[in-house]
Amino acid sequence: MIFRQLFHADTGTYTYLLGCEQTREAILIDPVVDAVDTYLQLLRELNLTLVAALDTHVHADHVTALGALRDKTGCISMMGEPARASCISQSFSDGDTIKFGTLSLKALHTPGHTDDSYSFLLPASDDETVRENYLFTGDTLLIRGTGRTDFQNGSASDQYRSLFNTLLRLPDTTRVYPAHDYKGWTSSTIGEERQHNPRLQVASEQDYVALMGNLKLPNPKWMDVAVPANLACGNALADA
Numbered sequence: 493m494i495f496r497q498l499f500h501a502d503t504g505t506y507t508y509l510l511g512c513e514q515t516r517e518a519i520l521i522d523p524v525v526d527a528v529d530t531y532l533q534l535l536r537e538l539n540l541t542l543v544a545a546l547d548t549h550v551h552a553d554h555v556t557a558l559g560a561l562r563d564k565t566g567c568i569s570m571m572g573e574p575a576r577a578s579c580i581s582q583s584f585s586d587g588d589t590i591k592f593g594t595l596s597l598k599a600l601h602t603p604g605h606t607d608d609s610y611s612f613l614l615p616a617s618d619d620e621t622v623r624e625n626y627l628f629t630g631d632t633l634l635i636r637g638t639g640r641t642d643f644q645n646g647s648a649s650d651q652y653r654s655l656f657n658t659l660l661r662l663p664d665t666t667r668v669y670p671a672h673d674y675k676g677w678t679s680s681t682i683g684e685e686r687q688h689n690p691r692l693q694v695a696s697e698q699d700y701v702a703l704m705g706n707l708k709l710p711n712p713k714w715m716d717v718a719v720p721a722n723l724a725c726g727n728a729l730a731d732a
Contacts, residue, residue, distance in 0.1 A: 493510065493511065493512070493513065493595060493614075493621055493622050494509070494510065494511030494512070494513055494518070494538060494540065495508070495509070495510055495511075495626075496508070496509040496534065497669065497678060497679070498527065498530070498531075498534075500524045500526065500527055500554065502526070502554075503524065503553050503554040503672075504553075504672045504673060504674045505522060505524050505551075505553070505554050505671060505672055506522065506669065506670065506671055506672065506673065506678075507520060507521065507522050507523045507524060507527065507531070508520070508521040508522065508628055508669060509531070509534065509535075509540075510592065510595070510597075510614065511538065511540045511592070511593075512592055512593025512594050512595050513593075513621075514593055514594055515592075515593030515594065516539055516540050516541055516593070517540070517541055517543045517592045517593040518535065518538075518540040518541065518542050518543065518592060519542070519543060519544045519545065519546065519590065519592045519597070520542060520544075520545045520546070520557075520561065521546055521547075521548065521612065521628050522546075522547055522548055522551070522556075522628075522630070522671050523545055523556065523557035523558065523561060524554050524555070524556070524557055525554075525555045525556060525557040525560055525726045526554075526555075527557065528557050528560045528561060528564065531557070531561065532564065532565070535565075541565075542561060542565045542567040543567055543568065543592050544567055544568045544569075544570055544590060544592065545557065545558050545561040545562065545567050545568070545569055545570070546558075546569075546570040546571065546584075546590065546612075547570075547571050547575075547722070548572075548609060548610050548611065548612070548628065548629075548630025548631070548632075548671055549571075549572065549575070549605065549606045549608050549609040549610065549630055549631065549644075550571070550575055550576075550577065550606060550608055550644065550719060550722045550723060551671075551718055551719075551722055552643070552644065552711075552718050552719050553672075553718060554718055555717070555718050555721045555722060555726045556721075556722045556725060556726040557726055558570075558571075558579075558580070558725040558726055559579060559724065559725030559726045559727040560726055560727075562581065562725070568581040568582055569581045569582075569725055570582050570583065570584060570590065571583060571584075571608065572584055572585070572599070572601065572608045572609070572610040573585045573608075574601075574603075574607050574608040575608040575723075576608075576723060577722070577723045577724070577725065578723075579723070579724050579725035579727065580725060584599040584610070585599065585601070586599060586600060586601035587599065587600075590612070594621065595614065595617075595621065595622065596614075597612040597613065597614050597628075598612065598613040598614075598615065599611075599612060600612070600613060600658055600659075601654075602629070602630070602632040602633075602651075602654035602655075602658055602659065603647065603650040603651070603654060604632060604638075604639070604641055604646060604647055604648065604649075604650040604651020604652070604653075604654045604655075605630070605631040605632055605638075605639030605640065605641060605644075605646055605651060606631075606643075606644040606645060606646055607644070607645035607646070607647070607650075608644075608645075609630055609631065609632050609639070609654070610630065611627060611628060611629045611630055611632055611633070611658075611659060612627070612628040613625060613626070613627050613628075613662070613666075614626040614627075614628075624665060624666070624667055625662060625663060625665070625666035625667065626666075626667050626669065627659070627662060627666050627667065627668050627669065627682070628669050628670075628671075629659065629668055629669065629670050629671070630670070630671045631670070631671050631672060632651065632654055632655065632659065633655060633659055633668060633670065633685060633689075634670045634672060634673065635668065635670055635673055635675075635677040635679070635680045635685070635689075636675075636677070636680075636685070636688065636689050636690065637689065637690075637691060638651060638655065638689075638691045638692075638704075639651070640704070640707060640709055641704050642704075642707070642709065643711070644719070648700055648701040648703075648704035648705065649697055649700075649701055651700075651704070652694075652697045652700040652701070653697070655692065656692075659682065660682060660685075660686055660692070662682050663682065664681060664682050664683025664686065665681060665682070665683065666681060666682040667679055667680075667681055668680040668681055668682060668684075668685060691703060691704075
């Protein structure tokens, strides 16, 4: 597998490029519109064809590149089934597979940060093409944190269940790649987060709801621009 973790410094966003070495088909997870030229250059340099660009959820802190990438490459643009974005080419639901070459992601509906939040699991394969589970968690599970739950139909109860009933049931060796980090962390594992993530040390769902309710965070700086733009796959920014 071809794998690149790309960082957008202004918003602390990670974008992930995954490619099949045999077919040269690739996907991008959580692309940022400001970095489209970088993605296109990297695709050319690695001799990859972008077949799909997908978001883990409708972001509030940056503008997506889904529309721009579809326009420039002809790739499919994808979001989860609950997303209220009429611009996408295809949607996915819990348990669906997203194929690129001989590889495929499994979509896991993990609501809580937003009601349309998904994580993507790239499972280890028997032929050692992928030797470990890769889990792309969006804003559901961060490194030593979890995504806020106080807007965009978020729910701390839903997030608790997404974390403890879905993600934390994966093997401890599963590698965790979030959509954001603001402290320089690049990756983790399920086992590491289970042991050291302070928000996962709660005794009950009620304790988690209380913890998240006491955060009192300001709205993201780009929220008023990003959300409507992202519901249009990023094209609303160009139209403004």
